Amino acid sequence: MDNAHQHSSTADVTVVASAAHGLGEFIALQGGDPDSVFGNAGLNPELLADPTLRLPLTGFCGAFEEGSRQTRNDNFGLDFGRQFKPANIGLLGYIALSSPTLGDAFCAMSRLFAGHQQNTLMRLCDEGSVCRLEYQILHCAIAHKRQDAEMTLAAFTNLARHALGSRWAPEQVLFEHQRPEGWHKHSKFFDAPVLYGQTRNAMIFKRSCLERPMPDKDALLLQLLSATIQRNMPTIESKASLVDSVRREIQQALDHQDLNLKLIAGRLNLTSWTLQRRLNDLNMTFTSLVDDVRWNIACNKLAQSSLPISELAVQLGFSEVSAFSRAFSRTHGMSPRQWRQSRPAWSPL
Known part of the structure:
Protein backbone atom coordinates (compact mmCIF):
# COMPACT_ATOMS: atom_id res chain seq x y z
CA MET A 1 0.00 0.00 0.00
CA ASP A 2 1.58 3.27 -1.05
CA ASN A 3 1.82 6.37 1.16
CA ALA A 4 -0.68 8.37 -0.89
CA HIS A 5 -3.34 5.71 -0.42
CA GLN A 6 -2.57 5.45 3.29
CA HIS A 7 -2.81 9.20 3.88
CA SER A 8 -6.02 9.50 1.88
CA SER A 9 -7.73 6.64 3.70
CA THR A 10 -6.57 8.02 7.07
CA ALA A 11 -8.19 11.39 6.36
CA ASP A 12 -11.45 9.78 5.21
CA VAL A 13 -11.99 7.53 8.25
CA THR A 14 -14.24 9.32 10.74
CA VAL A 15 -16.37 8.99 13.87
CA VAL A 16 -19.45 11.01 14.86
CA ALA A 17 -18.45 13.85 17.21
CA SER A 18 -20.98 12.76 19.85
CA ALA A 19 -18.56 9.93 20.73
CA ALA A 20 -16.31 12.59 22.29
CA HIS A 21 -19.13 14.25 24.26
CA GLY A 22 -17.68 15.94 27.34
CA LEU A 23 -14.08 15.01 26.53
CA GLY A 24 -12.74 18.56 26.90
CA GLU A 25 -14.36 18.97 30.31
CA PHE A 26 -13.09 15.56 31.41
CA ILE A 27 -9.52 16.43 30.40
CA ALA A 28 -9.75 19.63 32.47
CA LEU A 29 -11.12 17.75 35.49
CA GLN A 30 -8.15 15.39 35.23
CA GLY A 31 -5.80 18.37 35.41
CA GLY A 32 -4.99 18.53 31.71
CA ASP A 33 -5.20 21.28 29.09
CA PRO A 34 -7.89 20.41 26.50
CA ASP A 35 -6.46 22.75 23.84
CA SER A 36 -3.01 21.23 24.22
CA VAL A 37 -4.38 17.66 24.09
CA PHE A 38 -6.51 18.32 21.02
CA GLY A 39 -3.72 20.26 19.31
CA ASN A 40 -1.15 17.52 19.82
CA ALA A 41 -3.64 14.91 18.62
CA GLY A 42 -4.45 16.93 15.49
CA LEU A 43 -8.10 17.32 16.46
CA ASN A 44 -9.99 20.55 15.75
CA PRO A 45 -11.88 21.38 19.00
CA GLU A 46 -14.49 23.35 17.03
CA LEU A 47 -15.75 20.06 15.57
CA LEU A 48 -16.64 18.88 19.09
CA ALA A 49 -19.23 21.63 19.52
CA ASP A 50 -21.71 19.94 17.15
CA PRO A 51 -22.43 16.28 17.98
CA THR A 52 -23.61 15.62 14.41
CA LEU A 53 -20.26 16.52 12.81
CA ARG A 54 -17.58 13.92 12.11
CA LEU A 55 -14.07 13.72 13.58
CA PRO A 56 -11.05 12.01 12.03
CA LEU A 57 -10.73 8.66 13.80
CA THR A 58 -6.95 9.05 14.13
CA GLY A 59 -7.40 12.35 15.99
CA PHE A 60 -10.18 10.91 18.13
CA CYS A 61 -8.06 7.97 19.31
CA GLY A 62 -5.02 10.20 19.57
CA ALA A 63 -6.85 12.58 21.92
CA PHE A 64 -7.44 9.76 24.40
CA GLU A 65 -3.82 8.60 24.24
CA GLU A 66 -2.54 12.18 24.57
CA GLY A 67 -5.04 12.86 27.37
CA SER A 68 -3.66 9.87 29.26
CA ARG A 69 -0.11 11.09 28.74
CA GLN A 70 -0.70 14.72 29.74
CA THR A 71 -2.87 13.96 32.78
CA ARG A 72 -0.58 11.09 33.86
CA ASN A 73 -3.69 8.94 34.21
CA ASP A 74 -2.85 5.55 32.76
CA ASN A 75 -6.53 4.55 32.99
CA PHE A 76 -7.79 7.72 31.29
CA ASN A 232 -28.52 10.90 7.32
CA MET A 233 -25.92 8.16 6.88
CA PRO A 234 -27.00 5.68 4.18
CA THR A 235 -23.97 6.14 1.93
CA ILE A 236 -21.47 6.10 4.78
CA GLU A 237 -23.10 3.07 6.35
CA SER A 238 -23.35 0.99 3.19
CA LYS A 239 -19.78 1.73 2.14
CA ALA A 240 -18.35 1.12 5.59
CA SER A 241 -20.45 -2.01 6.10
CA LEU A 242 -19.17 -3.66 2.92
CA VAL A 243 -15.54 -2.75 3.53
CA ASP A 244 -15.67 -3.75 7.20
CA SER A 245 -17.36 -7.05 6.29
CA VAL A 246 -14.64 -7.82 3.75
CA ARG A 247 -11.91 -6.90 6.24
CA ARG A 248 -13.51 -9.07 8.92
CA GLU A 249 -13.67 -12.11 6.64
CA ILE A 250 -10.09 -11.53 5.47
CA GLN A 251 -8.89 -11.39 9.07
CA GLN A 252 -10.60 -14.68 9.90
CA ALA A 253 -9.10 -16.31 6.78
CA LEU A 254 -5.54 -14.96 6.99
CA ASP A 255 -4.07 -18.38 7.72
CA HIS A 256 -6.12 -20.01 4.95
CA GLN A 257 -3.93 -21.42 2.19
CA ASP A 258 -6.26 -20.17 -0.54
CA LEU A 259 -7.03 -16.64 0.68
CA ASN A 260 -8.40 -14.98 -2.45
CA LEU A 261 -11.32 -12.94 -3.76
CA LYS A 262 -13.42 -16.02 -4.51
CA LEU A 263 -13.07 -17.35 -0.95
CA ILE A 264 -14.10 -14.05 0.67
CA ALA A 265 -16.92 -13.44 -1.81
CA GLY A 266 -18.30 -16.89 -1.00
CA ARG A 267 -18.22 -16.14 2.73
CA LEU A 268 -20.28 -13.00 2.03
CA ASN A 269 -22.73 -14.90 -0.23
CA LEU A 270 -21.57 -12.89 -3.25
CA THR A 271 -20.05 -13.87 -6.57
CA SER A 272 -16.43 -12.87 -7.18
CA TRP A 273 -17.55 -10.55 -9.97
CA THR A 274 -20.12 -8.78 -7.77
CA LEU A 275 -17.68 -8.22 -4.93
CA GLN A 276 -15.00 -6.95 -7.33
CA ARG A 277 -17.48 -4.55 -8.95
CA ARG A 278 -18.68 -3.21 -5.60
CA LEU A 279 -15.12 -2.67 -4.43
CA ASN A 280 -14.28 -0.95 -7.73
CA ASP A 281 -17.24 1.39 -7.18
CA LEU A 282 -15.58 2.40 -3.90
CA ASN A 283 -12.18 2.86 -5.61
CA MET A 284 -10.80 -0.08 -3.63
CA THR A 285 -9.18 -3.38 -4.52
CA PHE A 286 -9.25 -6.73 -2.78
CA THR A 287 -5.45 -6.80 -2.64
CA SER A 288 -5.29 -3.42 -0.86
CA LEU A 289 -7.81 -4.61 1.75
CA VAL A 290 -5.76 -7.77 2.40
CA ASP A 291 -2.70 -5.55 2.87
CA ASP A 292 -4.65 -3.22 5.18
CA VAL A 293 -5.73 -6.11 7.40
CA ARG A 294 -2.27 -7.68 7.50
CA TRP A 295 -0.51 -4.42 8.36
CA ASN A 296 -3.14 -3.44 10.93
CA ILE A 297 -2.55 -6.71 12.79
CA ALA A 298 1.21 -6.52 12.28
CA CYS A 299 1.54 -2.96 13.60
CA ASN A 300 -0.81 -3.64 16.51
CA LYS A 301 1.10 -6.77 17.56
CA LEU A 302 4.49 -5.16 17.07
CA ALA A 303 3.51 -2.08 19.09
CA GLN A 304 1.61 -3.77 21.91
CA SER A 305 3.13 -7.21 22.45
CA SER A 306 6.41 -9.09 22.59
CA LEU A 307 5.19 -11.75 20.15
CA PRO A 308 8.19 -13.13 18.22
CA ILE A 309 8.28 -11.86 14.65
CA SER A 310 8.51 -15.42 13.36
CA GLU A 311 5.17 -16.30 15.04
CA LEU A 312 3.58 -13.08 13.77
CA ALA A 313 4.61 -13.94 10.21
CA VAL A 314 2.80 -17.28 10.46
CA GLN A 315 -0.34 -15.63 11.89
CA LEU A 316 -0.40 -13.28 8.90
CA GLY A 317 -0.21 -16.11 6.37
CA PHE A 318 3.46 -15.83 5.35
CA SER A 319 5.26 -19.12 4.79
CA GLU A 320 8.62 -17.63 5.79
CA VAL A 321 9.62 -14.82 8.12
CA SER A 322 11.90 -13.43 5.39
CA ALA A 323 8.90 -12.97 3.07
CA PHE A 324 7.04 -11.12 5.83
CA SER A 325 10.06 -8.90 6.54
CA ARG A 326 10.49 -7.99 2.86
CA ALA A 327 6.78 -7.16 2.43
CA PHE A 328 6.72 -5.12 5.65
CA SER A 329 9.86 -3.22 4.63
CA ARG A 330 8.37 -2.34 1.23
CA THR A 331 5.33 -0.82 2.93
CA HIS A 332 6.89 0.83 5.99
CA GLY A 333 10.43 1.57 4.84
CA MET A 334 12.03 -0.49 7.61
CA SER A 335 12.06 -4.04 8.92
CA PRO A 336 9.49 -5.22 11.50
CA ARG A 337 12.22 -5.31 14.16
CA GLN A 338 13.32 -1.75 13.37
CA TRP A 339 9.70 -0.56 13.34
CA ARG A 340 9.07 -2.09 16.78
CA GLN A 341 12.22 -0.48 18.21
CA SER A 342 11.41 2.92 16.72
CA ARG A 343 7.88 3.27 18.15
CA PRO A 344 7.45 5.71 21.05
CA ALA A 345 4.86 5.08 23.73
CA TRP A 346 2.45 7.18 21.68
CA SER A 347 2.73 9.72 18.90
CA PRO A 348 -0.01 11.31 16.81
CA LEU A 349 -0.22 9.73 13.35
Missing part, protein backbone atom coordinates in the same frame (compact mmCIF):
# COMPACT_ATOMS: atom_id res chain seq x y z
CA GLY A 77 -9.97 5.88 28.75
CA LEU A 78 -11.49 3.57 31.34
CA ASP A 79 -12.31 6.49 33.63
CA PHE A 80 -13.90 8.43 30.78
CA GLY A 81 -15.96 5.40 29.77
CA ARG A 82 -17.13 4.79 33.35
CA GLN A 83 -18.94 8.14 33.41
CA PHE A 84 -20.05 8.04 29.74
CA LYS A 85 -23.83 7.61 29.58
CA PRO A 86 -25.52 5.72 26.72
CA ALA A 87 -27.37 8.87 25.62
CA ASN A 88 -24.00 10.62 25.12
CA ILE A 89 -23.33 8.38 22.11
CA GLY A 90 -25.91 10.44 20.19
CA LEU A 91 -28.47 9.02 17.77
CA LEU A 92 -27.02 5.53 18.13
CA GLY A 93 -27.29 5.72 21.90
CA TYR A 94 -30.91 6.85 21.84
CA ILE A 95 -31.76 4.05 19.39
CA ALA A 96 -30.28 1.56 21.86
CA LEU A 97 -32.16 3.10 24.81
CA SER A 98 -35.46 3.05 22.89
CA SER A 99 -35.09 -0.59 21.79
CA PRO A 100 -37.44 -3.27 23.21
CA THR A 101 -34.70 -5.39 24.81
CA LEU A 102 -30.99 -5.27 25.52
CA GLY A 103 -30.49 -7.78 22.70
CA ASP A 104 -32.32 -5.49 20.28
CA ALA A 105 -30.19 -2.60 21.50
CA PHE A 106 -26.89 -4.40 20.89
CA CYS A 107 -28.11 -5.72 17.51
CA ALA A 108 -29.15 -2.23 16.39
CA MET A 109 -25.82 -0.76 17.46
CA SER A 110 -23.90 -3.52 15.69
CA ARG A 111 -25.90 -2.98 12.50
CA LEU A 112 -25.51 0.80 12.51
CA PHE A 113 -22.05 1.16 14.04
CA ALA A 114 -20.31 1.30 10.67
CA GLY A 115 -22.06 4.60 10.01
CA HIS A 116 -21.26 5.92 13.49
CA GLN A 117 -17.55 4.98 13.44
CA GLN A 118 -15.91 3.90 10.22
CA ASN A 119 -13.36 1.14 9.70
CA THR A 120 -14.41 -0.40 13.00
CA LEU A 121 -15.87 -3.79 13.87
CA MET A 122 -18.76 -4.10 16.33
CA ARG A 123 -20.38 -7.51 16.28
CA LEU A 124 -22.68 -9.54 18.54
CA CYS A 125 -21.88 -13.27 18.34
CA ASP A 126 -24.17 -15.98 19.70
CA GLU A 127 -22.07 -18.78 21.20
CA GLY A 128 -24.82 -20.86 22.80
CA SER A 129 -25.19 -20.14 26.51
CA VAL A 130 -23.09 -16.97 26.21
CA CYS A 131 -22.76 -14.08 23.76
CA ARG A 132 -19.70 -12.14 22.74
CA LEU A 133 -19.87 -8.42 21.94
CA GLU A 134 -16.75 -7.66 19.92
CA TYR A 135 -15.14 -4.30 19.19
CA GLN A 136 -12.04 -3.58 17.14
CA ILE A 137 -10.68 -0.63 15.18
CA LEU A 138 -9.54 -2.08 11.85
CA HIS A 139 -7.71 0.95 10.45
CA CYS A 140 -3.99 0.20 10.04
CA ALA A 141 -2.90 3.82 10.66
CA ILE A 142 -4.01 3.63 14.30
CA ALA A 143 -1.50 1.53 16.21
CA HIS A 144 -2.14 2.96 19.70
CA LYS A 145 -5.78 2.49 20.70
CA ARG A 146 -5.75 1.11 24.23
CA GLN A 147 -7.54 4.10 25.76
CA ASP A 148 -10.28 3.98 23.12
CA ALA A 149 -10.81 0.24 23.67
CA GLU A 150 -11.15 0.61 27.43
CA MET A 151 -13.46 3.60 27.05
CA THR A 152 -15.68 1.75 24.57
CA LEU A 153 -16.05 -1.47 26.56
CA ALA A 154 -16.79 0.57 29.68
CA ALA A 155 -19.51 2.42 27.73
CA PHE A 156 -20.97 -0.91 26.49
CA THR A 157 -20.99 -2.11 30.11
CA ASN A 158 -22.87 1.01 31.18
CA LEU A 159 -25.53 0.30 28.54
CA ALA A 160 -25.91 -3.27 29.81
CA ARG A 161 -26.13 -2.07 33.42
CA HIS A 162 -28.81 0.42 32.39
CA ALA A 163 -31.01 -2.60 31.62
CA LEU A 164 -29.65 -5.18 34.06
CA GLY A 165 -28.83 -3.07 37.10
CA SER A 166 -25.72 -1.32 38.39
CA ARG A 167 -24.34 -4.49 39.99
CA TRP A 168 -24.45 -6.55 36.79
CA ALA A 169 -21.13 -8.01 35.63
CA PRO A 170 -20.09 -9.77 32.42
CA GLU A 171 -18.59 -13.25 32.49
CA GLN A 172 -15.30 -12.07 30.99
CA VAL A 173 -13.71 -9.04 29.33
CA LEU A 174 -11.00 -9.27 26.65
CA PHE A 175 -8.54 -6.61 25.47
CA GLU A 176 -6.07 -6.59 22.58
CA HIS A 177 -3.42 -4.66 24.49
CA GLN A 178 -1.11 -6.05 27.13
CA ARG A 179 -1.96 -5.85 30.82
CA PRO A 180 -1.35 -2.31 32.14
CA GLU A 181 0.06 -1.43 35.53
CA GLY A 182 -3.32 -0.28 36.81
CA TRP A 183 -5.13 -3.47 35.83
CA HIS A 184 -6.76 -3.83 39.26
CA LYS A 185 -8.99 -0.88 38.38
CA HIS A 186 -10.28 -2.74 35.31
CA SER A 187 -11.12 -5.82 37.36
CA LYS A 188 -12.95 -3.68 39.91
CA PHE A 189 -15.06 -1.80 37.36
CA PHE A 190 -16.05 -4.80 35.23
CA ASP A 191 -16.23 -7.08 38.30
CA ALA A 192 -15.12 -9.93 36.04
CA PRO A 193 -11.95 -11.68 34.87
CA VAL A 194 -10.12 -9.42 32.41
CA LEU A 195 -7.77 -11.02 29.87
CA TYR A 196 -5.16 -9.06 27.90
CA GLY A 197 -3.23 -9.67 24.68
CA GLN A 198 -6.30 -11.12 22.97
CA THR A 199 -7.10 -11.10 19.23
CA ARG A 200 -9.77 -8.42 19.71
CA ASN A 201 -11.63 -6.50 22.40
CA ALA A 202 -14.79 -8.21 23.63
CA MET A 203 -17.29 -8.52 26.44
CA ILE A 204 -18.68 -12.02 27.13
CA PHE A 205 -21.96 -12.43 29.01
CA LYS A 206 -24.83 -14.86 29.51
CA ARG A 207 -27.17 -15.08 26.55
CA SER A 208 -30.20 -14.69 28.83
CA CYS A 209 -29.15 -11.06 29.44
CA LEU A 210 -30.31 -10.18 25.91
CA GLU A 211 -33.93 -10.85 26.87
CA ARG A 212 -34.05 -8.09 29.50
CA PRO A 213 -36.40 -5.22 28.50
CA MET A 214 -34.86 -1.78 28.14
CA PRO A 215 -36.26 0.54 30.86
CA ASP A 216 -36.89 3.40 28.39
CA LYS A 217 -38.17 1.36 25.44
CA ASP A 218 -40.25 3.51 23.10
CA ALA A 219 -41.46 2.01 19.81
CA LEU A 220 -42.46 5.33 18.23
CA LEU A 221 -39.22 7.09 19.18
CA LEU A 222 -37.24 4.10 17.92
CA GLN A 223 -39.02 4.27 14.56
CA LEU A 224 -38.36 8.01 14.24
CA LEU A 225 -34.70 7.71 15.21
CA SER A 226 -34.09 4.74 12.91
CA ALA A 227 -35.57 6.65 9.97
CA THR A 228 -33.42 9.68 10.82
CA ILE A 229 -30.14 7.79 11.03
CA GLN A 230 -30.89 5.89 7.82
CA ARG A 231 -31.58 9.15 5.97
